[in-house]
Amino acid sequence: MEKTVDFEKQAIAGGAALIFDGNRSIKRLCAKVFCPVEIRYAQNAVTDTLISAGTFTPDENGALCAEFATPLTASGLYLFAAGALEDVAVFENEGVNLENLYPKAFDIPLAENMLLDTVSVFTSRAGFSQYSLYTSMNGRDFSLVAVKDDEKPCGENGDTFALGGREARIIRVFFEYHSASPEAAFEKLTFTGAPSGTAPVPCPPIDIPNFADTVYAAPVTEEETLCEVAGIVERRLGAPYASWFRFVLGEKKQYDWFSVAAKDGKVEISGNDGVSLAMGLNHYLKYCCHVHLSQVGDSVRLPEDPILPERPIYRETKARVRYAYNFCTLSYTNAFFGEKEWRDELDFLALNGVNTVLDTTAGEEVWRRFLVALGYTNDAAKAFLPGPAHFAWFFMGNMFGPGGPLHDSWFVERTELARKNGRIMQRLSMRRVLQGYSGMVPTDIQKYDPTAEVIPQGTWCGLQRPSMLKTDSACFARYAALFYRIQREVLGDAVYYATDPFHEGGITGGMSPRIIAKTVLSEMQKARKDAVWIIQSWQANPTSELLLGLGEVQGGREHALILDLYAEKSPNFSDGRADNPHHGYAPEFDGTPWVYCMLNNFGGRLGLHGHLDNMARAIPQVLNACAHFAGIGMTCEASENNPVLYDFLFESVWQEDAHAPAVPVDLNDWAHAYAARRYGGESAAVNRAWDILLDTVYKAQCNMQGQGAPECIADARPAFGLKTASAWGNAAIGYPAAALCDALRLFETDKETLSASAGYRYDLVSLRQQVLSNGALSLYAQLSAAFAERDAAAFDRAADAFLSLIDKMEATTGENRYYRLSRYLDMCDARAAGGDDFAKRAYRMDAKALITTLGTFVMSEEGCGHDYANRQWAGLFSGFYKKRWMRFLENCRRELSGETPTKTDPFFYEWNWVRGVAM
Template sequence: MKKMISYRILMLISLLLAGISAHTEPYVGVKDIAARRFPWLAKALVLELIPAVDGNEVFELSTSKGKVRIAASSASAAAEGLNWYVKYYCHRSMSHFGDQLTALSKLPELKNKARITSPYRYRYALNYCTISYSMSFYTWKDWERELDWMALNGVNLMLAPVGMEGVWQGSLRRLGFNEKEIADFIAGPAFGAWWLMGNLEGWGGPVSQGLIDQQVLLQQNILKRMKQLGIEPVMHGFYGMVPSTLKNKHSVKVIDQGLWAGGFKRPDFLLPEDPYFAKAADIYYSEMKKLYGEDLHFFGGDPFHEGGTSKGADLGASAKHIQQMMQQNFPDATWVLQGWQQNPADALLAGLDKDKTLVIELFGENTNNWEKRHGYENTPFVWSNVSNFGEKNGIYGKLQRFSDEVYRAKNGTYGSFLKGIGIIPEGIYNNPVTYDLMLELGWHQDHVALKDWIGGYTKYRYGKENSKVYKAWALLLETAYSSPKVNQEGPSESIFCARPGMDISTVSTWGTRKKNYDVAKFEDAVRMFALAGKEFEGVETYQTDLIDFVRQVQANKADVVYAAMMEAIKKKDIGSFKSSSNKFRQMILQQDSLLSTNKYFSVNRWLKQANAFGGSPADKVNALWNAKAQIIFWGPDDHPKTELHDYAHKEWSGVLGTIYLSRWDQFIDWQLALMRSENRPEPDYFKMETEWAKRPDLHPVKPMKKKELDALIQRMIQ
């Protein structure tokens, strides 16, 4: 008996000590980030808990006796505080386009305590498309880094639809589908985004059981880490999307959603008024709980996304029932909707509990739907921007507009409904300045002027002040990063990446080749930036940006050469066409050589990820095909004129020097034949594209000596 009492006393003491330890050192997940990313800082870090300010998250920074103290009201605020110290005092940073994290011999001291409060409840991240264009083949190591970056940038609400294959598999099995029918519904690894958004079914599959299990385990790790870092996941909810074959198995009321862009058959919409809807929703959410637990509070999913038909549905009643089923299975669940094009419709919003609804305004860099639609009919919303479509290359970002519109929305008529800011890129491996600025706006009470902010950015991006770099960035803000009042879907596109033709205005269906800035002034900016090269040798962030800026200069110059080619064709001037077309193809080869020197601009990085994805040889073959098909023709493969060809084109080495160059070579030979009055059909570009996607080549990078690279850059920016 005495032994039992002693044991209980010891257990009580250990629990009390554990509680004291947890209280004195909160935010262990944030401390772990420091150990992974800033080991030179981690041992000096002291984390403390302080209360929020009127419900708003806050952090404080101070230093004393070699210690760096971060006091914060949440894990998210603590991570943002850590990043704030690293950026603005240590002048270090991490990004999707390189890190500048060299160790400091002495940690900087603060003269006065800094205190920052966020005016927003939410700082949101990710688009469904980001998951497929950037993260299709992520491993846990990739996700661990991604979540560290998200936390450091203050994100506390993030779309997290990884591993939904397992939820759907379990649900469809219980609804009477066999394994073949399930496989025909689930999309491949590079096309999951559009499957979940109800745009297609099965494309890019089938996926193996091993791959489904792998993704479930990955999502479980992601959710566990997100909880440690104070990031709420937005899971994928049941909004009525069902396989188009369900109506063949059961007597149900569905609305055929027709075809999506490029000719894809959409899944059907199951009317919520049908009793089968409640059954399917309950099964879906029970499978969600089985795999991912019950501690989930946000669910995405948009009926009638991008052209789906709602004819025959009572939108208000349907929305109400969809939301009720979420909340019946997950009490107090919030439905997160995409504010894109005409979605969500006013009639749909009218049926919702607005206190449990959040609209993500996607296209803020071009539209002000939050204002035109009266704060989405008085619904809480998040202001965000897409900025990049298909993860296309291109220097672009309406930076000042980000700041102006957020401030205007916050202080305008519908300011009480503005609950946060966010980043919604279709692809995130580009333009790191856009993501840094947008997420930092979540911690600014006042209007931010870019000319004041950019100095701090360049200092922490490259590690130190430099007058040439600062002057270059001042010009970049006046050119590629300016905010013209034009509607533009992402960066201006490179003619190198276009399927060849006459007088091409867009590379992808909804893009533009027009440069809405002074290209000569942009070249001046790049030359000025390059002059600082000797001072930043070995600095990854500087070298990556330099390659990107020079790439843009070359792409801009190609417009002039392409115009000369078109003029020569119209005049039937063979000599001029040979000269201009030879120069054009040499420029492609130059661009390929330049980009092969940096992993962020090489298709090899993307293809290696795909080649390592999944456990079986069949998984790897299919993943590699997914990766290539997404870049070049997207799909479907029986539709040569698909609207989606080149939508996700990449101005990367390994693509430029192969399929893009091959297409242009075929075009040039064809045009020369026509000038000689030879009867020859236009090349079959679609056949070339599908064959390229089937090849197993990984297109490895080509090392180049520094002197050779420096000489190449100088030639390209002369």
């Protein structure tokens, strides 16, 4: 079924733009025109990143009908034609229930405890279905009893499974795939058996005490702060080195500060708080001991006796905010972090002076309680939450479900983890940033509260978005107050709150951004008088009208903090980006405190890439000239990559005298010193290699195409004519590929001397992999040319070479644990260990989907999300990417030999891998 889509038609250079009132699932466009028409489309209101849908030619009568095999999830279509476009009509799909997408769990309660002989599952007979089957006695813990992996359609009598008298009170069908629809096509279930006669087993409650009733609510003492910093020494250097140091908490000054000096045979590090002490420790280790500590490989070589600084060191910073994370980081990198991983991460943040940290851990417990307070059952509340790898987009208001429900143990364990992490941050004087409330509610909220005034939000990446309360409605204040009260019960208090109302294409329903801003901030301040609202400067956000609304709240814009999310490449702070019609505000966001942020990474896609020279030039400028500059931040969509960028960014704002003008560093000299400490020794050859890296992969003008690092073409879904592996990425190398080969040769010159350093070993794998990735482009070009010329022999040679190169990538990345799929999946499995069979299967599927298809069918195909988070990881090269290419290349060989190629559904094979079935 189709229906027409309303749009606003706007004239643009070379054609017309059709703007919708939100994202739509576009199936077809018709028009009268007498020339070819190129159609591009935008998603989530992004008009500066258009995706090509192809060029379409009308018939001899001027009738154009552009059919899209996979519906386009679009907020607007952009039509480019040499002639006039008339009678334009756009049609969207109608009929798919976006709240019934697979993977989805269906629980069937039985009237009493039963001894089950057989269970028959009935699904749609159009196409075939795949699913797993579970039983439970208490409704919390489910045991796997059967899996349907075959490609047979459901018969008249369903698919029957023998259970041999298994006792159960609840049966769960986890619907995982349907070949004919993105929906979970489950219809009914029947069973045979007899009552067991045993008593019902109650579902255990989720027993989580309120924050105020735990040890985490106690005030932090100075002794705890000093012990926390000393603990970093023991964990990162070793317990014997704790005796080298004396840490002293000093007075508060105008700026954050630290000092390092020799005193009584020890290294005395002073600072105004725990983070400043940790930053002082790191500065001492870098510049007195040539030690390097990072997320991805350390280099620690220390003698037994303390290395005393030759003269006192003092540093301070104007950057009162040193910020960490994008919401996406917490899914693409941190989704399955446990206590050990978070402990290492918080050490890393502290050592780099980070004092403001976005933390959504256990936000799902806040939402579970919030919905229960609104009248939802525990099961209904859990059904609203997505799988654990997709929380970022839930917290940003982009999606809800599928992938759940979470096991009850998840809420208990993550709340405890969040409280432990929060206590560590509190000891260090790090400020947690919690989720702010801007109106998100389930789409069925009016069943529970008929007074709720809601605005449907359409779709995001093909998925149904949650609804939003009308910010100016009477119930908004009540919901906001409830949310903040429950958040305080779960996580304690906070000053900073992050939320972006109507994020990435949300529909405001005609409400004024000025009123939205004023209301959201006012409700925050009711919850906490000194609350600060953190707002991402991304796409259309913030508008000048939204900024105006901030100024109408008590305390004004000092209660807001704008993250200029991609400042190292596309800054918004300088002049409001006059070339960008979304904005139009005065410099520095109309005088709102703001943070210079480095985004750099998208989706966790790997590759050597950065804008170091831009940062080296811009950060001193903003320190010297920007009155509303509040600090710096890392807002990468994923971290654990390009460690040099984080080292430079967080060091760049510390000066001997913050009142004096900041002076740019010589990047080559800085990089040589960085290499010496990261690799545990100096090397002239390595220095020359770094000179090349600064002039290629880390030079801004070589890295301005697309989003993030050039992608590895071997990670792409196989086809000819590929320009990228993901919809918004790029695979173009903006520098001579031979230069990086030279850098690798130089880098390997002193390998025997430097390979004791974990930092060197990580960087060596990174550089080798980048060279291999660059080489894949030329082999792909040979493949394409041979196929176009119908030269079967040349094609076979190029195909074999291409597959051999993927094998080399597998071997290369397998040398370092940070480049292994197994590390990621092991973390996922560890988080599921406290759950049941269902949690172990569902969490792993969610984790694997994120890095391949991005999610379910509509995210992958209609939302163009497949391979957005592609990774250059051992295990993915051999188990996923190579198998895709082998199937594609075999089909090409068939065609070249005159045979009919086998029709394939790429998503089906990719989803098989997600489900743990052979591709």
